[in-house]
Amino acid sequence: MLEIDRIDIAYGTQRVVHDVSLRLAKGQVGCLLGPSGSGKTSVLRAIAGFEPLVGGEIRLDGAVLSRQGWITAPEHRQIGMVFQDFALLPHLSVAENVAFGLHRLAPAARAARVNEMLAFVQLDAARKRFPHELSGGMQQRVALARALAPVPALLLMDEPFANLDPNLREQLSGELRELLERAQITALIVTHTQNEAFALGDVLGVMQAGRLKQWDTPYAVYHEPADADVASFIGESVWLKGVASGGEVRSVLGTLRSTRWVADGPVMVLLRPDDVVHDDASPTTARVVRRAFRGAEFLYTLALESGEQVLSLVPSHHRHAIGEAIGVRLDVEHVVCFASPD
Amino acid sequence: MHRLSLNALVALLAIPSLIPLLAVASGWWRADADVLAHLQQHVLPGALTNSMLIAGGVVALAGAIGTGLGALIGLCEFPGRRWLSWALVLPLALPGYVLAVAWIGLMDYTGPIASALRDVGVGWPEFRSLPGVILVLSLSLYPYVYLIAREAFASQGARAMEAARALGHAPMSALLRAALPLARPALAGALLLVAMEVLADFGTVAAFNIDTLTVAIYKAWYALFSLDSALALAGALLLLVIGLSAIETRLRGRKRFSAMGSAPARRIAVGHWATAVCCAVLLAALLIPVARLGWMAAQSASDWPIRFAQNSLALGASAALCATCAALVFALAARYAPSPLTRSGKRLALIGYGMPGALLAVGLYVPLATAGQRLSEQSGVALAIHGSVALLLLALMVRFCAVALAPIDSGLERIRVSLIESARGLGVGPLAMLRRVHLPLLRGGLLVGMLLVAIDVMKEMPITLMMRPFGWDTLATRVFELTQEGRWLDAALPSLLIGLVGVLPIVLLERSHARD
Numbered sequence: 003m004l005e006i007d008r009i010d011i012a013y014g015t016q017r018v019v020h021d022v023s024l025r026l027a028k029g030q031v032g033c034l035l036g037p038s039g040s041g042k043t044s045v046l047r048a049i050a051g052f053e054p055l056v057g058g059e060i061r062l063d064g065a066v067l068s069r070q071g072w073i074t075a076p077e078h079r080q081i082g083m084v085f086q087d088f089a090l091l092p093h094l095s096v097a098e099n100v101a102f103g104l105h106r107l108a109p110a111a112r113a114a115r116v117n118e119m120l121a122f123v124q125l126d127a128a129r130k131r132f133p134h135e136l137s138g139g140m141q142q143r144v145a146l147a148r149a150l151a152p153v154p155a156l157l158l159m160d161e162p163f164a165n166l167d168p169n170l171r172e173q174l175s176g177e178l179r180e181l182l183e184r185a186q187i188t189a190l191i192v193t194h195t196q197n198e199a200f201a202l203g204d205v206l207g208v209m210q211a212g213r214l215k216q217w218d219t220p221y222a223v224y225h226e227p228a229d230a231d232v233a234s235f236i237g238e239s240v241w242l243k244g245v246a247s248g249g250e251v252r253s254v255l256g257t258l259r260s261t262r263w264v265a266d267g268p269v270m271v272l273l274r275p276d277d278v279v280h281d282d283a284s285p286t287t288a289r290v291v292r293r294a295f296r297g298a299e300f301l302y303t304l305a306l307e308s309g310e311q312v313l314s315l316v317p318s319h320h321r322h323a324i325g326e327a328i329g330v331r332l333d334v335e336h337v338v339c340f341a342s343p344d
Numbered sequence: 345m346h347r348l349s350l351n352a353l354v355a356l357l358a359i360p361s362l363i364p365l366l367a368v369a370s371g372w373w374r375a376d377a378d379v380l381a382h383l384q385q386h387v388l389p390g391a392l393t394n395s396m397l398i399a400g401g402v403v404a405l406a407g408a409i410g411t412g413l414g415a416l417i418g419l420c421e422f423p424g425r426r427w428l429s430w431a432l433v434l435p436l437a438l439p440g441y442v443l444a445v446a447w448i449g450l451m452d453y454t455g456p457i458a459s460a461l462r463d464v465g466v467g468w469p470e471f472r473s474l475p476g477v478i479l480v481l482s483l484s485l486y487p488y489v490y491l492i493a494r495e496a497f498a499s500q501g502a503r504a505m506e507a508a509r510a511l512g513h514a515p516m517s518a519l520l521r522a523a524l525p526l527a528r529p530a531l532a533g534a535l536l537l538v539a540m541e542v543l544a545d546f547g548t549v550a551a552f553n554i555d556t557l558t559v560a561i562y563k564a565w566y567a568l569f570s571l572d573s574a575l576a577l578a579g580a581l582l583l584l585v586i587g588l589s590a591i592e593t594r595l596r597g598r599k600r601f602s603a604m605g606s607a608p609a610r611r612i613a614v615g616h617w618a619t620a621v622c623c624a625v626l627l628a629a630l631l632i633p634v635a636r637l638g639w640m641a642a643q644s645a646s647d648w649p650i651r652f653a654q655n656s657l658a659l660g661a662s663a664a665l666c667a668t669c670a671a672l673v674f675a676l677a678a679r680y681a682p683s684p685l686t687r688s689g690k691r692l693a694l695i696g697y698g699m700p701g702a703l704l705a706v707g708l709y710v711p712l713a714t715a716g717q718r719l720s721e722q723s724g725v726a727l728a729i730h731g732s733v734a735l736l737l738l739a740l741m742v743r744f745c746a747v748a749l750a751p752i753d754s755g756l757e758r759i760r761v762s763l764i765e766s767a768r769g770l771g772v773g774p775l776a777m778l779r780r781v782h783l784p785l786l787r788g789g790l791l792v793g794m795l796l797v798a799i800d801v802m803k804e805m806p807i808t809l810m811m812r813p814f815g816w817d818t819l820a821t822r823v824f825e826l827t828q829e830g831r832w833l834d835a836a837l838p839s840l841l842i843g844l845v846g847v848l849p850i851v852l853l854e855r856s857h858a859r860d
Contacts, residue, residue: 047610050506050510051509052506052609052610053610075509075514075515076506076509076510077509077510077511077512077513077514077518078512080512081510082510082511083506083507083510085503085506085507087503089503089504089506089507091504091507091508091522091525091526092526093525093526093528102508102511102513102521102522103510103511103512103513105512105513105517106512148511149510149511152511152512
């Protein structure tokens with residue numbers, strides 16, 4: 003179990019991580035999602051022991067690893083790390099790389115463990131090859147095998163797909179998920195791509211400007227974002243003006259029942275493209291402003307009578323010209339709204 | 345159209361680099377049997393042993409100092425690291441013979457330390473010995489290793505250290521098993537460079553009065569005036585240099601060493617001892633020698649060496665102009681008229697840089713002087729080959745063309761093909777292209793190249809010494825003559841001036857490093 007309590011990280015006088023707390027239970031895979039510069043990699047490096055804390059505490063299975071003025075050296079943490087560039091040692095073969103962290107084992111046990119790990123990531127055939135002779139996906143598996151070989155209590159992965167071909171990412175994230183499940187390892191993965199985070203994580207955190215905005219299941223982060231920033235960062239979203247009173251929200255697209263408590267007064271309602279449904283029978287119409295073809299669907303940008311714009315995903319056999327008025331209605335399961343900033 | 349004239353120009357400029365190679369290689373066959381026997385019995389064994397012992401010793405010592413400092417600066421954090429990072433490069437400004445003047449003045453039998461010890465009845469080992477020259481050369485050459493090691497450790501070394509530590513290796517184990525193997529090819533290159541510099545060194549070993557191959561060449565040339573022996577000795581030196589270059593090519597195998605990324609990593613905090621270590625090296629290689637030279641210069645009764653400084657400047661400037669023009673031709677030809685000829689022209693320029701000055705001087709002088717003599721005998725016109733400034737400039741051009749080539753080449757790489765093509769599309773012809781596109785864009789590289797060559801020429805000793813017009817001295821040859829006469833105090837001021845000039849390129853280098 004990884005416990006992070008209210009940690010602060012600074013480079014010199016510049017504080018890059020503020021008051022971040024999270025829990026990761028044994029066997030869980032967590033994802034930290036955020037734009038670059040949001041501090042997510044700093045959190046990861048602090049857990050690995052490369053960055054000292056200026057406040058807060060990091061514990062693993064009850065033992066304190068870091069707190070202000072105290073840091074357990076990275077080599078004594080039993081934490082495996084897969085670096086963004088994989089950091090495979092170019093002068094060592096695949097098998098030697100996997101054996102690199104097994105220096106405390108006897109030679110026979112080391113060889114056995116290397117064989118086991120190579121079989122696990124299906125790289126037996128490549129054991130004598132050198133890192134630069136492997137594809138990006140294979141390099142990632144070597145890095146994973148190397149990090150898992152010493153049986154760490156926690157695995158950290160920094161942007162596991164950033165150095166790989168974008169076309170392969172989806173396939174590889176499925177493979178990685180499967181490998182992590184089979185290894186039954188607790189893992190924390192940093193990424194800036196939400197599809198990867200959705201595909202990999204049991205728990206998901208959104209970091210922005212050094213703060214952890216939400217730490218929850220991917221489903222909840224998408225459908226019940228903690229604040230407007232998280233909602234805007236995750237998925238496509240538009241905001242519709244509304245007025246709340248007693249949990250009812252009135253908007254130009256009709257009246258909705260808010261999923262959670264909201265103060266009376268002007269609010270912003272979160273609308274995902276799948277919340278706005280095209281329906282010819284609907285009395286409310288909107289004008290097509292833009293149309294993006296996505297194969298199975300069109301993503302329409304629609305202008306309402308109020309001048310506000312919403313997004314709508316429509317099956318691609320419904321083809322409408324720009325400027326045309328089409329009927330729309332809302333089909334919202336989770337009505338999320340926040341008090342209007344103005 | 346211009347391709348042909350470019351090729352002819354390259355061929356013409358490449359000939360001077362080829363002449364010494366051929367002359368020296370043929371030296372063994374040409375030489376008189378008696379001369380060879382004499383050399384083999386009395387000169388060669390000692391000179392060869394000394395050259396190799398000094399080279400081996402300096403490679404070990406400068407390698408240890410440079411790698412150690414590189415690891416400290418590149419991987420660790422300690423008080424003063426930032427200024428020490430560039431200050432530790434500064435000793436590069438002092439050529440070995442300048443350092444020798446200072447340290448011999450301090451440590452010799454008549455120096456303050458030995459005198460003080462003698463007063464209390466303690467003996468003092470002779471400083472002008474192999475260990476002494478190894479120490480002094482290491483202090484002047486370690487920056488080559490340090491620069492490479494610092495770069496290698498700070499970039500991919502730091503990442504390799506983190507990867508190793510995440511896999512349970514303590515810092516020292518991570519350094520030895522991950523960062524050092526990764527830096528090995530770069531370090532090997534730097535050590536090879538150091539070995540070449542030591543083999544080529546003349547001034548330092550001459551000041552220490554130790555007979556190496558370069559000193560033997562000089563003595564055969566001046567004291568014996570036996571050109572054949574000088575050529576034969578140069579042949580031995582050439583074999584050593586070629587052997588070293590062959591090692592470098594063999595060192596590269598199947599493994600690749602640059603595949604590791606270099607994300608910024610946090611340095612490992614170490615204590616004040618690291619500051620102390622760096623300061624100790626800085627004291628020995630820079631501060632003590634400069635202070636000592638200053639003191640010696642103040643004691644000396646001689647005038648300011650204005651005439652010698654003027655000669656140094658004039659020689660540096662003209663050689664820089666020649667070498668830079670040649671480098672520009674080589675670079676442009678290799679880029680725009682690629683052919684086996686133009687490509688090998690560039691390679692020859694690099695070989696010239698690898699040739700020790702004493703070897704180059706002998707190898708260029710002997711065939712040209714012989715040819716000149718024949719020509720004047722036949723035509724009846726006197727051709728003054730010996731001591732002609734033209735020959736000296738030619739030799740310096742061959743030696744230092746590669747120095748100017750590097751910045752020009754990197755400037756040329758930044759001029760994209762599309763730029764040239766678009767200018768062509770606008771109707772700009774080849775010569776106008778040179779004037780309107782290349783020269784303005786390469787101006788920075790050309791200036792840097794000229795500056796570097798000029799400074800290298802001013803520090804250079806053996807070529808200038810052996811080929812200068814009679815009685816015409818530069819600062820460097822003046823230092824040589826004064827030390828040979830034992831006038832150490834008088835040698836201090838010209839030495840100090842040479843060191844001062846040498847600071848310039850280092851400031852340039854470190855500024856561009858800081859900008860990156």
